[in-house]
Amino acid sequence: MKGKTIISIILAILLTAGAVFYQRMTGPTYTKEVSFTFNDQSYQLSLPRSHSNNTTDCILKIERKELTLSANLIYKKFPTDKAFDTIPFNREGDVLTVVVPSQPPAGKLQYYIQVYNGTLSTDVTKDSPVVIRFKGNVPTHWLIAHILFIFLAMLLSNFTGFLAIFGNYKFRVFGMITLLSLILGGLVFGPIVQKYAFGVFWSGIPFGFDLTDNKTLISFIFWIVAVIYNMKKERPALVIIAAIVTLIIFSIPHSLFGSQLDHATGHITTGWILSLPMFF
Numbered sequence: 001m002k003g004k005t006i007i008s009i010i011l012a013i014l015l016t017a018g019a020v021f022y023q024r025m026t027g028p029t030y031t032k033e034v035s036f037t038f039n040d041q042s043y044q045l046s047l048p049r050s051h052s053n054n055t056t057d058c059i060l061k062i063e064r065k066e067l068t069l070s071a072n073l074i075y076k077k078f079p080t081d082k083a084f085d086t087i088p089f090n091r092e093g094d095v096l097t098v099v100v101p102s103q104p105p106a107g108k109l110q111y112y113i114q115v116y117n118g119t120l121s122t123d124v125t126k127d128s129p130v131v132i133r134f135k136g137n138v139p140t141h142w143l144i145a146h147i148l149f150i151f152l153a154m155l156l157s158n159f160t161g162f163l164a165i166f167g168n169y170k171f172r173v174f175g176m177i178t179l180l181s182l183i184l185g186g187l188v189f190g191p192i193v194q195k196y197a198f199g200v201f202w203s204g205i206p207f208g209f210d211l212t213d214n215k216t217l218i219s220f221i222f223w224i225v226a227v228i229y230n231m232k233k234e235r236p237a238l239v240i241i242a243a244i245v246t247l248i249i250f251s252i253p254h255s256l257f258g259s260q261l262d263h264a265t266g267h268i269t270t271g272w273i274l275s276l277p278m279f280f
Contacts, residue, residue: 008162016155019251032130038115038122041065045113047130051100052137052197058100060113062089068117073098075111078131079260086114103134106198107261133260135197146193149185154250156181157223161243164236172230175239179223186216215249222246 029050036043043062051058062071071089076082089096103109110131113124156178163171190213191201204213222242229235 004166008159011162012155012159015158022251034125036124039117039120049130049132051134060098062096064094064096066117070116071096072114073111074114075109078108078110104261105136108133138193138196142192146185146189149181153178153181153185157243157246161240164239171239175227179227182220182223218249219246
């Protein structure tokens, strides 16, 4: 039995690490790295898609390889039908910089970069403009608590699922620990983090369609059913199902369908943080 427990631990760690890596690589809020060539020179840009507007300005930088190189930030509020506005980059030695206009929590901008040198010019990501979402500053202790318990719940979920598969009776105890971690990470600390970041505690069902909130809710429902129905009699199949569901939904990119400011009404709703082609 010890051997199977060790195998369960190893498999749970590998599975959790794989899911976290996949979520990070496909998530819509991580910085988009862009490479382009202009006037026979290669350039690398880091284009942010998320920024806390209560801390520092969101600054874009381009290292100049030609002294005559200039650039513009072309942007507009998202989602709107308004025309794009233009802000020129400032020259600071060998670097071009521009401050992306800050927005209220959950406010989004759609932007791309125009690079030019005399008569030559090129538009970077114009065909698929980057969408950046602004958020309020979340106190570090709340953010750490949320991340710690939500990923602990994910790890425990996988571990408990493997215990159930191998017939280890301890899966019932670890099922309850998994549920507790999920409640703390997703239903206690999660709403607190969201309140600081976007001004609302909960924007999932029944108040909205925030994907992160709804993922947590679905996982909670499956785990509470699994725990309750395993109290008097072992039903490993329910635990295995709960673990599989949790793995699937927590592999969905974080904040894919999240809080979004309606610029017309000033209310926070839910919406795609970017279009699917911008994942890559």
